[in-house]
Amino acid sequence: MTITSHSSLTTHPPAKLNLFLELISKRSDGFHEIDTVMIPIDWCDKLSLSLSDGNAIELTVQMPEKSHAAAQPPGAELERVREENHQNPTSAAEDIPCDHRNLVYRALAQFKDRFEISSGFHCHLTKSIPAGAGLGGASSDAASALLLAAKLHKIAPTRPEMREIAANLGSDIPFFLGCPGKQTQDETRTTNGCRAARGTGRGEVIESVECPAIIDFVVIFPGIGLSTPAVYSASSVPSKRQESRPILQALRSGERDQIARLLVNRLQAPAKKLASGVLVALESLQHAGLLGSQMTGSGSACFGIAENQEQARSCAESLRQQLGPRFIIQAARSTEVPGMMY
16 A cells, blocks of 8 residues: 555654552463553653655654753652662653664554555654653554554554554553444544553453543652563562452542542552652652552552642642652643544
8 A cells, every 4th residue: 555645643642540550470471461450641742643755664752851950958768869860861761762662663664564555654753751650651652653554544443453563562552542342423533432441461451441530640750760571570479469340440430539549559569679769759649648649550650649630730839849850740630542633
């Protein structure tokens, strides 16, 4: 298939939070069987995709400007985190590659191969979601690239090949394509919308979860990323596991207090040992008067559930003053995947 049109599409790939993450078993392929509950939030990157006359994939990445504001006088533990960040300056905002090492590039390459596309792509990615944070930014970017590519080539986003590509690339990517089996009347959507989901298998088997309420969060990235393999390697499968059913019921009823009480992340304990910034972020959220808090994914970002948007914004501003510029702090609201394209 060859298309020479220079039409372009843009979308805002959202981040996600893991409200629940339990380890079920260790798989023979080296991965873990997990049970997780995810919710997308409106902390987003920006991704634009257009067709090119050649057959190459061209990817450019724009990083956010770094803050040079002076830090607030820290306590002993906070001082240690800042020293870690100073010694590892690339861990907080490492330059993102623009070749086959980038998930967006690989997603487009596999899309071209699977659908026998001869035309090329030019993709521009503006990053806002931190890397190595457990927020799923790279996975969300890759899913958006797949959806935009399908739209440009008039390929139905619900084709099974799309989810096959996504699952092959990474465990979180199928979630950002939207939930299968849930229909929408909005013709501007690229696939079935999803406001919360349960992920099983490696996390790639997605089931839509009803979530009528908009939930407000405060998210803290402690300025240093964590390696997902390292966190999983330091973890252990529990002899008695937590069940996701209670938090699924709380999401359906929209009870924020109940959701906050049912937060679970089995990876949080090993992550705290690997990066003291996780501990600082969690303690800061716990002391901020939020309903409940925990780490997301394999870290290092942590979040707290707020009573409303006003509390989330006020708390985020207070924590920025308290923790200083090396900690990226965001007030966020639950949203829907996939993101709108325009």
